[in-house]
Amino acid sequence: MKNYQIPPGSFGLPLLGETLSFVSDLKFVEKRYKQYGSIFKSHIFGRSTVFMVGPEAAEFVLSSHMDHFSWREGWPNNFKVLLGESLFLMDGEEHRRKRRLIMPAMHGAALANYIGTMERITENYLKKWKQKQEFAWLAEFKKLTFDIASELLLGTQTDAESARLSKLFTTLTNGLFSINPLALPFTQFGKAIAARNQILEHVTKVIRERQKNPTKDALSLLIQARDEEGNSLSEKELIAQAVLLLFAGHETTTSMLTWLCVELARHPEVMQRAREEQMQFANGDALTLEKLGQMHYLDQVLMEVERLHPSVGGGFRGVIKEFEFKGFHVPTGWQLVYAIPETHRVPEIYSQPENFDPDRFSPERQENKQRPFSLIGFGGGPRICVGIAFAKMEMKIIAAHLLRGYQWKILPNQSLKKVRIPTSRPKDGLRVKFQPL
Numbered sequence: 001m002k003n004y005q006i007p008p009g010s011f012g013l014p015l016l017g018e019t020l021s022f023v024s025d026l027k028f029v030e031k032r033y034k035q036y037g038s039i040f041k042s043h044i045f046g047r048s049t050v051f052m053v054g055p056e057a058a059e060f061v062l063s064s065h066m067d068h069f070s071w072r073e074g075w076p077n078n079f080k081v082l083l084g085e086s087l088f089l090m091d092g093e094e095h096r097r098k099r100r101l102i103m104p105a106m107h108g109a110a111l112a113n114y115i116g117t118m119e120r121i122t123e124n125y126l127k128k129w130k131q132k133q134e135f136a137w138l139a140e141f142k143k144l145t146f147d148i149a150s151e152l153l154l155g156t157q158t159d160a161e162s163a164r165l166s167k168l169f170t171t172l173t174n175g176l177f178s179i180n181p182l183a184l185p186f187t188q189f190g191k192a193i194a195a196r197n198q199i200l201e202h203v204t205k206v207i208r209e210r211q212k213n214p215t216k217d218a219l220s221l222l223i224q225a226r227d228e229e230g231n232s233l234s235e236k237e238l239i240a241q242a243v244l245l246l247f248a249g250h251e252t253t254t255s256m257l258t259w260l261c262v263e264l265a266r267h268p269e270v271m272q273r274a275r276e277e278q279m280q281f282a283n284g285d286a287l288t289l290e291k292l293g294q295m296h297y298l299d300q301v302l303m304e305v306e307r308l309h310p311s312v313g314g315g316f317r318g319v320i321k322e323f324e325f326k327g328f329h330v331p332t333g334w335q336l337v338y339a340i341p342e343t344h345r346v347p348e349i350y351s352q353p354e355n356f357d358p359d360r361f362s363p364e365r366q367e368n369k370q371r372p373f374s375l376i377g378f379g380g381g382p383r384i385c386v387g388i389a390f391a392k393m394e395m396k397i398i399a400a401h402l403l404r405g406y407q408w409k410i411l412p413n414q415s416l417k418k419v420r421i422p423t424s425r426p427k428d429g430l431r432v433k434f435q436p437l
């Protein structure tokens, strides 16, 4: 007989459900996971929701049963309004076709062309930080990663233009999880829509210029992309995808870079080993994809930052076909969230999961290899983050330059408490004292 028992958990208050605790309580998922196990119900953003935790659940959602779930029906409504008709909100065949057109600009040979731009912009920031000596790193990384993304994705040339766009993106991002759905000029959501309109205006102008004068940056590759049948992205699609890539491509990287610098400052022995590795490569030659691929200890450190401080708390889906997991039934129409930070702390996979220990990813230990979908900071399966290679390369370039030439200390009297929404970050933005070696 079919089992129709829905997962354990609570729907919370009428109407509001558990939305406020979900948004404000860092341990929302952890507490319920301990109480109920790897699948439990709740009610957030106005919908019955099921949370799923752990590698087995992640594999179910991201790979083996992914046709039961829709991205478009999953992400809160604000995402649809603010991110438009982009890859993020597509499903099925349409998604596969568009993703195939975007992939070449984000992988393989194309990446080699971005190294120079990434290094040049990083070096400019290092000079600026050396002069400043004390600053909040989160805000600086945000500017740096935005400058990189906007130059490569939009061909933005001037600092002033990049700073204006960056501000607009911050306003847009703040609207994604705003609880008040009213689009009035003074609400967070209303301001986000106004920011989106200004971004669209800018991106449209740039795309028209680029169509006339193509270069080797990511935007030009997107404009030129053709599939086997000769289909390309329309101007409207190009605009939507460029806005999405800019949005998805800098807050997340900023988050991981900030936590990387927190952990390196907290663990001088890790900093030392990572620096020694860099010194083998620091012979004055420019960085190449090949050299970056040989920085194995830095890879381990970045994986440990991804595990302990994933930028994103989880992925939203809409259940479009009912399913059963661990004997519980989830009906069509529910919202689903697969949880990333809690999956990264499953003690059956990770020994002493709260400890920062890059050696857990050493060739001898490889804790994450015990089970697929144990490390999912970039999602997983066929819809794994499209920017994973771009982001990893960018973070390695920035980390390599930092380790080779600089040291830093975390300044006292600040809170490093984690804030998770919209992306993970230390509360006071990591204020540091920064010096050359």
Ligand code: HEM
Residues within 6 Å of the ligand: 087, 088, 089, 099, 244, 245, 246, 248, 249, 250, 252, 253, 256, 310, 311, 312, 314, 315, 316, 376, 377, 378, 379, 380, 382, 383, 384, 385, 386, 387, 388, 390, 391
């Ligand atoms: C440290 C940096 C990054 C992290 C941690 C990250 C994380 C993620 C995660 C977790 C997902 C899957 C969400 C889900 O399953 O619901 C995702 C998807 C995505 N990411 Fe990233 N990301 C990063 C950088 C980037 C960059 C640099 C870009 C583009 C330039 C990018 C573009 C995207 C896109 C377009 C998707 C949707 C893929 C699809 O629908 O097929 N991300 N990312």
